Amino acid sequence: MPVFAYKCLNNAGKVITGSRDADSEKSLRSLLRKEGLFLQEAKESSDKGKGLRKEINISFLNKVSVIDIALITRQLATLLRASVPLTESLEAITEQLASDKKRRKLGGILAQVKTRVNEGLSLAEALKLHPQEFDEFYVSMVRSGEAAGNLDQVLFSLTDFLEKQHKIVRKIKGAMTYPIVMVFITVVVIGILMTSVIPNVISVFEDTDQTLPWYTQFLISSSNFFSNYYMYVAIGFVASVWGFRKWKKSPSGRRRWDRILLSTPLVGGLVRKIAISRFSGNLSIMLGAGVPILQALEIVKSVMGNEILKDVVGTVEVAIKEGKSIASMLAASGEFPPLATHMIAIGEKSGQLEDMLTNVALAYDSEVDQAITQLTSMLEPLMIVIMGAIVAFVVFSILMPIMQMNNLGL
Template sequence: MPVYEYTALDASGRKSSGLIDADSPLAARQRLRDTGIFPVEVGEALLRAGGDFSGRIPFTKIFQRVKVSELAMATRQLSILLGAGVPLIGCLEAIIGQTGNPSLKRVMAQVKDAINEGAALAPALARHPRLFSPMYVSMVEAGEASGSLDLVLDRLSDLMEQRQTLRNRLRAVLAYPVFMSFVGLIVVFFLLAFIVPNITSIFTEMRRALPPTTTALIAASSFLQSYWWIVLLCMAGAAALFGRLKNTARGKRLWDRIRLSLPVVGGVYHRILLARFGRTLATLLAGGVQLIPALGIVRSVLDNEIFKHSIDEAAEDIRAGRSLSGSLSQNEWFPPIVLQMIAVGEKSGDLEKMLDRIALTYEREAESQTIAFTSLLEPVMILMMGLLVGFIVISILLPIFEMSRMIR
């Protein structure tokens, strides 16, 4: 069924626009009138290569990203509507009409068209891998097979919201230290590049012996003024080399091991990975996905080669007949408490609940450790900035004191 873009006016004269599917432009206009709005302009939204709609949507919104919160809300709405007995096509129409993101509208319209053509929901979603992850598609497929699609979608929306909440909390905690670091670098650069040269030029003209701190400051300022472009090139080159090495299999594995081994930060990162492992696996198992395929999806979710290798080894052991807890016990990155909780869950038949508890525990630990680390980091950063600025000030004042002593 074709998809049309429209511009319409409501009873109060307010202008609105969006997408609607119908057999013809006339049918599209009639559907709009039935909803209580008056169509001003209706035209077919043709598909470009790559699956994007052309048409009158502003260029700046064509490639607008779909936020995790928007996808979670759409998933939640779909779950509620399906649970209320609304047919799938009607649910998608409601989501298309309610969402304000043009990119999400287009994708949902294409999913609806695919279902109208006879596809199931999971294959229709799989055509948009940039929006719907393998985990999302696999859970929907399991939900369709088990007849519990609304429950699976509800759990999916919970998972996305919990991840986004944790990410937002960590970002909020780290925002101030990052801002302080940026401001500190700008202040030091400004002092060395503009203020210090104007003052120290007086000292160099005197042709007298200067204190070692002042000599070092003048040398640093002169180097920055003359060779700032070399500094920038070196920084850019180092970043490019790091990115290139990190993209190799060996470099990525080494970097991931370093990240896990870093003091304080490595502990937080480790806990985030454990929480993501537990939350994702619990969601997949509760959605009806079998353990081996679920581990494969969890592997793709975790952005760490060390953990991915551990999951690969665990999957091989499980195929050989071992339990999940037994297969993970060979790995150093899964703490004994995690293995014990998984073993209890396997014996009691409540593995999903235990994995959820593991995730909740490590999410809280990651957040509390981040807060403790940043609360310690803030005064340390202020002290370092004070020492650096104090060094610059003292290096400038020492020759001035000597000059005043000579005048006396």
């Protein structure tokens, strides 16, 4: 993609210069216009390779982690609270990240943000150009903090939220590690048994006229099938995974899958509690930052992570426009438990909705921890039982015919 050096004017008539990747001068003009800038001159840089390398370096590196975003958010909040100007704060954090190989991509992104701020954009608008790293919720919070003059406070709130989300994700991953390892081991063991062990054992029965039990016949048939068609089995498995992912990304598939998750024992409860915590925490932070309730609900809706619960938030938006309360619509949906709706109702009646939402988030954070612990405590023995049952079935199917042969004197 070409790199253009440009000169433009902002709404105040200030001359701003800079450089940016764009497909063409027309595309550059359109991009700048969306930011309230009016292109005056543009010249394509001769060092196209540099721009291409820059694009490749940014695109193909791993995604920036949430904890890294939380780190720079806290650093920026600390510097701003110490009355360090925004541009100097960004410069200091950028220099620090440049020396860290693990966070070099984030350093490059922050350098671009700093450049845009120097060109006259607000911090929120500069961050908005990097939606993969800074989502709509993050950008809206920063915009509110800039408008209210309490950006440092908003950034500290954002940091706490991001760290909490990272903690939840880390716990879920930790809880799923053991079951995933057990599933992998089970698949490997079954593969070895079906393709190597059982075919050798089958030869013991081939020279006899013994009628084999149905379970042994089933085991032998399964072994023959996997031995002869393992390639087709592998292709079928990959195709099934691809098809499932494709279906889950479709609007109807996504909605259906989210409904299945909410209806699944243990898993559904965990998904619901995480969503309630996210809804309450996000809404509380945004209201505290001065974001209007309807705008806050629209943003919170986009980060719910579940289409069914997202629809519930959408009905709340409509209800507020009609003069109804948040709690009444959440209760009517049947998706939010009474504890959450009662606490929110009390907050609405007392005029302390922000504080009560914070309490709801804290309460459900604790329930999320308990749900993860409960899920882990049940999955581990369940996986052991499943793996043991499979191995026991194979051993039983092989030993029983052999014992019958011995009893018959064969």
